[in-house]
Amino acid sequence: EPEVTQTPSHQVTQMGQEVILRCVPISNHLYFYWYRQILGQKVEFLVSFYNNEISEKSEIFDDQFSVERPDGSNFTLKIRSTKLEDSAMYFCASSDQGARYEQYFGPGTRLTVT
């Protein structure tokens, strides 16, 4: 069964460093998303991406964040200068043209900022 994959599974970085989280969405999906879940809290929407551009972003997704689809398979989230409060589980999700709201999630990347 096709699935969303994410790498790395766990990333530890120092405050102020840049990190890139990688995702490979399901191959025929056209809509891509990033969510985050701070330990013990709700899953929160960060950004959605379609047709090579951001279609919506939340207040969390400030200038420190960027997304990119550098090739036909990868979808990345970059945090330019990490802060302690960026520590969270980051989930990538994707959905199909015909079922936009049925989002399938990857296993997540746990980001720890020290």
Add this chain to the structure above:
Amino acid sequence: EDKVVQSPLSLVVHEGDTVTLNCSYEVTNFRSLLWYKQEKKAPTFLFMLTSSGIEKKSGRLSSILDKKELFSILNITATQTGDSAIYLCAVEAGGNEKLTFGTGTRLTIIP
């Protein structure tokens, strides 16, 4: 601001029991409600509901939506230890693609 509230926050039952999980929402321009199961990491898709009164069923799990009263329930019959997880409710609204999640219900099944 869109709001999704789940209850109970936590539930502990014995194997074989039936459970009902609740999700209520207040959103502008509701489009769909989704249920996910979160075990160790990724939320796993269970159901998507868009129409009132139509039950969706998958094995021992079923769900229904009431768009008038703005809530959904997720039923699990004959629970098994493998059903232990956090069950998340999420709503898509306003023509946006983002999902607004509730805090989840932590379900624990005791053998």
